[in-house]
Amino acid sequence: MIIPTLHSGISVKDSLDALAKKWPIDDKLYDLQVGRRSDVVDTQVNVSGVVFHVPALENDGLYVLWKCLWPDCHNCCERQGRLPLTKDDIAVLAKKLGYDSKAEFVRNETGISSWQEEGVGNLITTLSMLSLKRKKDEREEEDGTPLRCRFLDDNGYCGIHPDKPGVCWLYPFASWLESDRFGKPVVHATFQFTGDCPGFYLEKSLDSIMPVLQEYAPKIYDYNMAVQRTTRENYGFISFVK
Ligand code: SF4
Numbered sequence: 342m343i344i345p346t347l348h349s350g351i352s353v354k355d356s357l358d359a360l361a362k363k364w365p366i367d368d369k370l371y372d373l374q375v376g377r378r379s380d381v382v383d384t385q386v387n388v389s390g391v392v393f394h395v396p397a398l399e400n401d402g403l404y405v406l407w408k409c410l411w412p413d414c415h416n417c418c419e420r421q422g423r424l425p426l427t428k429d430d431i432a433v434l435a436k437k438l439g440y441d442s443k444a445e446f447v448r449n450e451t452g453i454s455s456w457q458e459e460g461v462g463n464l465i466t467t468l469s470m471l472s473l474k475r476k477k478d479e480r481e482e483e484d485g486t487p488l489r490c491r492f493l494d495d496n497g498y499c500g501i502h503p504d505k506p507g508v509c510w511l512y513p514f515a516s517w518l519e520s521d522r523f524g525k526p527v528v529h530a531t532f533q534f535t536g537d538c539p540g541f542y543l544e545k546s547l548d549s550i551m552p553v554l555q556e557y558a559p560k561i562y563d564y565n566m567a568v569q570r571t572t573r574e575n576y577g578f579i580s581f582v583k
């Protein structure tokens with residue numbers, strides 16, 4: 342099962358070109374993100390039970406690494422594509438936003454998001470989940486298009502931190518569950534290149550990203566479990582088409 346990406350239907354190139362007006366983007370990283378590199382290899386790093394897939398540019402002998410540039414950057418909150426909610430998120434956010442009942446919260450503050458992900462073997466996964474509205478009057482057809490999130494303040498702070506949706510804690514990682522050779526589900530994660538994040542950089546060694554992977558592994562693992570509970574208890578739906 343693939344865990345929600347925040348953006349869809351938007352050209353990565355357009356997003357990167359917009360980003361490049363504010364941040365310097367390395368040419369090699371630009372080419373990678375727009376799909377112009379054919380030498381990208383996958384390095385798997387297992388950290389606390391999460392298998393991270395770190396891309397590397399083979400011809401240059403460089404890993405693609407990441408660190409968040411907040412508070413200097415808050416581009417992901419300015420160009421938010423969708424905020425899908427787990428069942429746990431709904432309970433936490435209903436309380437945070439002052440609702441007595443989850444039903445009332447869902448009615449007033451959420452919409453339904455649906456999107457597709459292409460997985461291994463051309464498997465198309467369609468996901469539908471309740472999403473937190475990024476603006477009060479958000480319309481269904483705005484799902485997947487970048488909007489400035491209503492909770493972002495002028496100084497780059499999130500007004501509902503630390504109770505923000507689980508998906509906000511993960512960006513720019515995308516993650517999914519895959520069975521190992523014994524049939525046991527294993528959590529995998531990699532970067533999602535939406536073109537909105539200036540935090541990627543290139544380095545010859547993985548050393549500098551290890552603390553980041555250690556910090557994100559439990560968040561990613563817990564989030565996958567929360568999404569599992571969400572779909573199992575019919576707060577969200579997943580279907581697969583070959
Ligand atoms: S866009 Fe990237 S660098 Fe900027 S705040 Fe988001 S995750 Fe951090």
Ligand code: SF4
Nearest residue numbers: 418490492493499509
């Ligand atoms: S809820 Fe907070 S962290 Fe998530 S997109 Fe909005 S401002 Fe950013």
